[in-house]
Amino acid sequence: MNKYNKLAFISLCTLILWACEPSDVRSAAQVDARLAQPKVAKISEQLPPYLTRDIREEVFYFVMPDRFINGDKSNDNGSKTLVESQGGFDPSSKSHYHGGDIIGLKEKLPYLQEMGITSIWMTPIMRNQAMQGDSSGYHGYWVLDFTAIDPHLGSAQDLKDLIDAAHALNMKVFFDIIANxxxxxxxxxxxxxxxxxxxxxxxxxxxxxxxxxxxxxxxxxxxxxxxxxxxxxxxxxxxxxxxxxxxxxxxxxxxxxxxxxxxxxxxxxTDNPEVVKGLIDVFKGVVSEFKPDGFRIDTVKHVNMEFWSEFSPAIVEHAKSLGIPQFFMFGEVYDFTPEVLSQFTTTGNMQSILDFGFQSAVFQTLVERKGTDVLAMLFAGDHHYKDADSDASQLVTFTGNHDMGRFAHLLDVAKFEMDEAEKLARVKLSNALMYFSRGIPVVYYGDEQGFVGDGHDKDSRQDMMPSLVASFNDDDLLGTDKTTADSNFDQSHELYQDLVALAQLYLDHPALRNGQQAQVYAQSTPGLYAFTRTLDNKQYLIVANTATTDQSQTFTMNYQGYEPVVLAKDKTEQDGVVTINLAPLSYAVFKAKK
Incomplete structure (x- = not known):
């Protein structure tokens, strides 16, 4: 069994054991029987009610509705009356509408819930200019009407039905909005x-x-x-x-x-006071009509800071007045340094931002193969985010997206040669770091099906439904023999199942969601990174190995009796001194008894 097959076996064991105590370890025959049916993690059903739930309980799924699934073919060409918002439908072109819509997304809510998703973030859904140059507004970022749904995606009632259906499953829905x-x-x-x-x-x-x-x-x-x-x-x-x-x-x-x-x-x-008032009124109206659970805000750093310091509190207070006490907004600030990013949550009064710094650190450690001290330096900057109403625990973390490309693509074009098993191992390790370190994880749609892509922007926006785009369909997807010419909602896919396992751990151990994080160990070369998450005097030790060889390290801990939640290759402990031996590109989680 080679080192990556060993890792695959560890991952399979994790799916079965999740948070089991050592006495719950099952035989190989029992493992095989349990693997016959895909596992699901409907964690939304076991969390507090969506309306009062803290944002740090969430697992986000970032989806481009046009590229998900076509639930209503009658809206494929958009408006029947407004010329500027009709047409642009060409499912064979990566630059045009493909027919996915809000009705289709609603139909697939069980698929998302069973993966452990609790919150859906959609790319902008307001009415767009259908065509600009030789491309269409399928992505939603060319808004003409800030008050109406793009007819390519459906109707206002379709959106309300989606939100009602998600809320019935105790899931949240977030809109992507633009003020720039x-x-x-x-x-x-x-x-x-x-x-x-x-x-x-x-x-x-x-x-x-x-x-x-x-x-x-x-x-x-x-x-x-x-x-x-x-x-x-x-x-x-x-x-x-x-x-x-x-x-x-x-x-x-x-x-x-x-x-x-x-x-x-x-x-x-947005320097103009009339514009500030006008945009606040616009988005208050959106909240009033549709009652979403929050906003992701596009191109935040391209707007003057004074606008955000007035806009953000106004929208949150309006939502609270409507009975949405946990309304939450996070902004896109395309920068990788905590010193810059944190200005928007402190001076700018935003509740949170997308943590591009986290994405960069994971990229550097798992793609560029730098030392794990890169992660240590990132988290050492968390103090910049601390103010009266927010901190780094509310940052929204991710590994790839619709602009920079998928994490699997970044691996695909890395200067290091690697086979599929190693790529899968690196993707899984990136997911584990995202779920178990501070912040709120985001799964980019299609990542759970091994989507790769040819680059950023249009090349990272594939179809989940059967695609007609040649440049999508020639991709070699991870973990499957399928292509994007097939329907890709396979709940037995190993990456889907990996996310199921992570979500279940996330649910079963609250400290992994919102415990205080502290650094334990990092090194200047690929290898081990260790940290703790502590909540209500319950401590977890998380150790990741970014190297392609076994790694061992001894830690002196304040807590004792660390028992495995996710198994390591080997672990010994005596008098608060813990020694962990980890297989290549794997991770382990331990819970202290006292």
Whole structure:
């Protein structure tokens, strides 16, 4: 049995044993019998009610509805009356709508619940401009109407039905919202010509950014809206160019990151008090109508900090006034350092942000094969997040997403050669670090089915339903002989089952969800990383091995009697001194008796 087959056996044992005491270890025949049926982890049914549940109890599933499953083919082409929101359907193109919708997502709630998911986060679902250039708004980030559901995805009633169905399963639903920009409607004569159809800019494809100083000195762009598009945004005030910055395209650096158009999208002037009030009112209205459980907020760092410090508390307080006491918002800040990320939860008054720092640390340790001290340095910065109403335990953690690509893809293009068994082992270890370290885990849709992808953005947004996209279907998926040309909702897939096991452990041992984290050991090379999670005087020791060889280390602990929750290769203990021996790319969890 090679080292990765050994690891696979350990993972299978974990599925069976989960949180069992040593006396519960079963025979091989019993193990085989138990493996005949896929395990499920309906942990949402055993958690506190969704309405009052703390955010640190959640396991998120991040899904792009258009790429999930088509529950209603009649909405594939979008609106039947609004030209700007119809069409763009081409399931053979990775750049267009594929037909997935809210009804389809509702049908698959049991699949998610049985994986141990408790909260669903959807990409933006508000009405989009169907086409911009040669691509469509399937992803949801080209909003025209901030108050209505995109007709490609269904109706307002469909959304309410989804939320009701999720709540009936004690699961939460989160919307992805945007305050930074709207769809690309406003044009600049100096770049787009008088008719908006020609290119006059000095830089190909880029309308050069004009600084605040240039604008103050009268050096501005001449804005216009093409005939027929003067009133296509909702609310109505969003149609007036005066409520946008109109300074050209962002260069992603300096002031342009806040005041420039995001790849041509109309950059909303969130410095304007009228805009601040208008957007607060818009999203209060969304909360009032649909009663979601929270928001993920897009492109947060491209908006001035003062906006968030006013917007965030206003929306949370409004939700509370409607009887949603645990309404929760987390923002996307594409940065990898706690010093920068934490500014948005402290100065910006946001409850949480996506922890890009965690993603980077896992990437460095498991893909680039740096030392586990990278993880230690990340968690050593957790103090930056501490303020009166939030801390690092509320950060939302992930390993890959729809912009940067899937974690399996990052492994696929790594400079180190590895076979499928090693890739699967690294994916599983990344999941374990995500679930058992501080923060709230997010599973990116399709990762549980071994999706890989060819890169970031469009190449990481595959179909769960049978796909017609050639560049998706030629992928070699992990852990299966299927391709994305097949339906991929296999509950026996080993990665799905791995997440089931992690979720069950998450449920059975509350300290693994929200216990205080403390570092025990790290090293400057691939190898062991150890930390504890402690809650109500119950302590767990978690040890991960990022190396491709067995690793052993001795720890002096304050607690005693560490018994296995997830088995290590070997463990000895005497008088508070614990020695752990771990197989390659594996992890172990121990619970102290006293």
């Amino acid at each position: 920009h709207s769809a690309d409607v406003i044009k600049f004569k100096e770049c787009h010509g008088e008719d908006g159809k020609q290119w006059l800019g000095e830089t190909e494809g880029l309308c050069d950014y004009k600084t605040l100083e240039q604008v103050a000195n009268g050096d501005t762009y001449s804005t216009f809206v093409s005939p027929g598009s003067e009133d296509i945004k909702t609310p109505q005030w969003l149609n007036d160019p005066k409520f946008y910055h109109n300074q050209g395209d962002s260069t992603w650096e300096g002031e342009s990151a806040i005041y420039g158009d995001f790849a041509g999208l109309d950059d909303i002037d």
